[in-house]
Amino acid sequence: MLTKRIIPCLDIKDGRTVKGVNFENIRDAGDPIELGALYAAQGADELVFLDITATNERRKTLSELVTRIAKHVNIPFTVGGGISSVEDVNVLLQSGADKISVNTSAFKRPELVDELAREFGSQCVVLAIDTRFEDGDWYVYLNGGRVKTEVKAYDWAKEAVGRGAGEILLTSMNNDGTKKGFALDITGKLSQNLNVPVIASGGAGTMDHFMDVFETAQADAALAASIFHYKEIEIPALKTYLYQRGMNIRF
Secondary structure, eight states, X not given: OXXXXXXXXXXXXXXXXXXXXXXXXXXXXXXXXXXXXXXXHHTOSOEEEEETTTTTTTOOOOHHHHHHHHHHOOSOEEEXXXXXXXXXXXXXXXXXXXXXXXOHHHHHOTHHHHHHHHHHOXXXXXXXXXXXXXXXXXXXXXXXTTEEEEEEHHHHHHHHHHHTOOEEEEEETTTTTTOSOOOHHHHHHHHHHOSSOEEEESOOOSHHHHHHHHHTSOOSEEEESHHHHTTSSOHHHHHXXXXXXXXXXXO
């Protein structure tokens, strides 16, 4: 069985880590570099840094911040937000990022996934999908959850994997920040039907929620933010808990 990964997520706005509920009511959670270094020291497997306003404000993720992160963090990290070209990715990888995440730009121009996979390899390309359950199914949302589409999350994930996406970061907007658990149904559908790793995001509130998403939904990794930022759950304790219950966890 593959090792399950624990991934803290740092949503960044104006150079600060922030967190909200259902993509709204954003509040400050600390310095992203300090938090990233702390999580690396605690045993996080990877980190994800998302510039949550980059796409909406029509600007690029700051490569200077990535350079600073790389100097202080010794585990793999993914960067996303406003990435729309091979050139953007090249700058971020040269600045020290290990993987990049694309969302709105890839949906609007799916060929971007092909181009990035061809240029940098599928292992570098993470497709982020923000999805909301309504009208009986899970639909893709764009621009940080502000714009609804008529495309179903599973259909878009399947297409993107066919184009070369090497990993899916799936965030349930219904569950985000609620601490009531991950969206097991849509996470499970992707995990069990796609041949790439799926990172579950949105809803972590207890250690049992991580067990559920690994066991029931068969996610490859689980991502969380506020429970780590506000020290409601410590990574070493979480990993011990999962290991004692039979999960293959890296210490």
